[in-house]
Amino acid sequence: MTRLPITKTPKVYVGGAFIRSESARTFALPDAAGNFFANIPQCTRKDLRNAVEAAAKAGPGWAKRTAYNRGQIIYRLGEMLEARKADMADALAVGGATKAAAAREITATIDRLIYYAGWADKYEQVLGSVNPVAAPYFNFTVTEPMGIIGLLAPEAAPLLALISLIAPAITSGNTVVALASTTQPYPAIVLGEMLATSDLPGGVVNLLTGYRKELVPTFATHTHLRGLGGVASAAERQTLKLGAADSVKRVKLLKAEEPFDWFAEKAQGLYEVRDHLEFKTTWHPIGA
Amino acid sequence: MFNEIGPVDGVGIEERVAKYTTRSIKKNAKLFGLKLATSMVDLTTLEGKDTPGKVASLCQKALSPHDDPSIPTVAAVCVYPSMVRHARRALGSATPVRIASVATAFPSGQAPLRTRLAEVRAAVGDGADEIDMVINRGAFLAGEFQLVQDEIVAVRETCGPATLKVILEVSELETYDNIRAASFLAMRVLRPNDFIKTSTGKTSLNATLGNNQVMIEAIRDFYLNTGTAIAMKPAGGIRTAKQALQFLVAVKETLGDDWLTNTRYRFGASSLLNDLLRQIEKERTGAYQAPYYFSEAAESY
Numbered sequence: 243m244t245r246l247p248i249t250k251t252p253k254v255y256v257g258g259a260f261i262r263s264e265s266a267r268t269f270a271l272p273d274a275a276g277n278f279f280a281n282i283p284q285c286t287r288k289d290l291r292n293a294v295e296a297a298a299k300a301g302p303g304w305a306k307r308t309a310y311n312r313g314q315i316i317y318r319l320g321e322m323l324e325a326r327k328a329d330m331a332d333a334l335a336v337g338g339a340t341k342a343a344a345a346r347e348i349t350a351t352i353d354r355l356i357y358y359a360g361w362a363d364k365y366e367q368v369l370g371s372v373n374p375v376a377a378p379y380f381n382f383t384v385t386e387p388m389g390i391i392g393l394l395a396p397e398a399a400p401l402l403a404l405i406s407l408i409a410p411a412i413t414s415g416n417t418v419v420a421l422a423s424t425t426q427p428y429p430a431i432v433l434g435e436m437l438a439t440s441d442l443p444g445g446v447v448n449l450l451t452g453y454r455k456e457l458v459p460t461f462a463t464h465t466h467l468r469g470l471g472g473v474a475s476a477a478e479r480q481t482l483k484l485g486a487a488d489s490v491k492r493v494k495l496l497k498a499e500e501p502f503d504w505f506a507e508k509a510q511g512l513y514e515v516r517d518h519l520e521f522k523t524t525w526h527p528i529g530a
Numbered sequence: 531m532f533n534e535i536g537p538v539d540g541v542g543i544e545e546r547v548a549k550y551t552t553r554s555i556k557k558n559a560k561l562f563g564l565k566l567a568t569s570m571v572d573l574t575t576l577e578g579k580d581t582p583g584k585v586a587s588l589c590q591k592a593l594s595p596h597d598d599p600s601i602p603t604v605a606a607v608c609v610y611p612s613m614v615r616h617a618r619r620a621l622g623s624a625t626p627v628r629i630a631s632v633a634t635a636f637p638s639g640q641a642p643l644r645t646r647l648a649e650v651r652a653a654v655g656d657g658a659d660e661i662d663m664v665i666n667r668g669a670f671l672a673g674e675f676q677l678v679q680d681e682i683v684a685v686r687e688t689c690g691p692a693t694l695k696v697i698l699e700v701s702e703l704e705t706y707d708n709i710r711a712a713s714f715l716a717m718r719v720l721r722p723n724d725f726i727k728t729s730t731g732k733t734s735l736n737a738t739l740g741n742n743q744v745m746i747e748a749i750r751d752f753y754l755n756t757g758t759a760i761a762m763k764p765a766g767g768i769r770t771a772k773q774a775l776q777f778l779v780a781v782k783e784t785l786g787d788d789w790l791t792n793t794r795y796r797f798g799a800s801s802l803l804n805d806l807l808r809q810i811e812k813e814r815t816g817a818y819q820a821p822y823y824f825s826e827a828a829e830s831y
Contacts, residue, residue, distance in 0.1 A: 291818050463817035465818065465820045489817065
């Protein structure tokens with residue numbers, strides 16, 4: 243007996259659930275050979291709004307967890323990816339990655355997660371400080387997460403770049419709404435399935451797929467997003483900075499027109515964590 | 531009485547209200563709806579921890595919900611009887627915002643009738659323009675309809691000129707048929723533009739589109755039979771502007787434009803106002819707004 247193939251409907255991971263776009267729109271994703279592969283949700287600004295609501299709900303609980311616990315959960319995400327390397331390799335192959343290239347990207351991604359998992363309970367010691375002041379005060383600076391961060395993934399390295407943007411943001415207790423690569427969104431869909439099984443509370447990481455030109459203006463103007471990061475073209479950077487100035491949010495963008503090596507050592511670091519932190523300095527009176 | 535007023539088609543109601551959530555209301559129509567809903571809010575604080583200071587700031591919010599002068603004041607503030615005089619002091623005597631007070635041993639209603647009436651008298655004496663009473667649900671469920679009605683009449687007489695709102699507490703009436711019966715029981719002794727109200731907001735299940743629909747259909751049927759227009763107030767559980775617009779759609783499509791005014795329709799809510807302001811601001815600026823740009827409301831319901 244012949245069996246009908248059961249194909250997966252790609253859905254995006256938002257608020258701990260797998261959803262279609264509220265618009266019900268999709269765009270066709272071809273595989274590397276140019277044949278139809280799947281219909282990917284074409285998320286709209288309303289999906290972005292809903293994702294921000296989900297992130298806002300998850301935010302306080304995530305930030306309140308101990309740094310140690312956040313580290314454990316990010317480490318577990320690495321474990322999930324390690325166990326499902328083959329699935330992810332297939333997802334990367336859709337975009338044309340060779341077996342070797344996919345394996346290299348997945349390994350680098352897992353290493354990146356483990357790297358930031360390690361930082362979770364350490365960045366505060368390095369970035370926080372006790373400041374000398376010429377008065378009888380104990381003066382110290384501590385970090386706080388910004389809140390909800392909007393991230394724009396580049397077209398290249400659809401998995402590694404996405405994780406390289408998400409991991410430092412959530413390490414410190416931020417929540418994230420990320421727009422996946424438009425040309426290679428499928429690895430982000432599969433990543434959502436791993437996030438769902440990684441102990442990461444729903445809503446901490448929200449992944450959207452769709453067209454940048456439809457979503458970038460809303461990323462720019464949504465006042466509930468407290469920071470923007472990722473990779474953007476010159477025109478997008480202008481839109482993002484104008485919108486961010488209006489709603490007073492921090493912007494840290496890489497230029498899409500300049501090549502960036504996501505595999506390099508300098509693609510990860512403490513400063514990537516610092517990009518999504520606010521600093522709070524306290525003057526505490528001390529006795530004689 | 532149940533034979534006389536007829537049963538409720540429960541499935542029909544659920545089907546009908548499910549359709550209300552599918553209306554596409556955008557741009558000018560949405561802005562109109564949001565402002566209308568703002569003008570219909572009974573801004574409510576009903577907590578054990580209420581203080582005169584909190585009531586005063588609630589009144590301030592009621593008078594000027596937002597910087598934008600085109601946004602109307604809310605219809606009323608709704609407070610406990612002991613807070614009525616503080617609300618009156620905060621609002622003054624010449625004010626568009628009315629003072630509603632829950633009375634009659636809210637929320638249970640389990641006190642002797644003379645205590646409940648004394649509470650109503652005190653609230654009106656302190657300056658309440660509107661009284662929200664609870665019906666005796668125990669008596670209703672025991673079938674003592676006359677007793678329930680007599681108590682409503684007693685409270686109505688005690689109210690004097692104040693508008694009366696009769697809280698049916700739908701979650702304790704169990705069925706749609708009971709909600710319809712209780713609505714008629716109250717409406718038959720109410721004056722024009724007195725209200726029937728869904729709930730106290732103190733139980734698990736509050737105003738839903740379904741309950742609202744049963745009650746506004748009762749109001750419609752009563753109006754068509756007698757010509758007396760009774761007003762409606764859903765309360766509890768309406769937190770978002772989207773929900774408020776859906777309730778307004780239900781009103782427009784069931785009762786018509788005559789009920790799209792705050793003398794005939796109200797929302798009992800505390801956090802709804804902030805979401806309405808947030809959505810109005812979104813329409814004005816085009817940018818989605820963070821909730822913390824709008825002051826926190828009392829979270830009681």
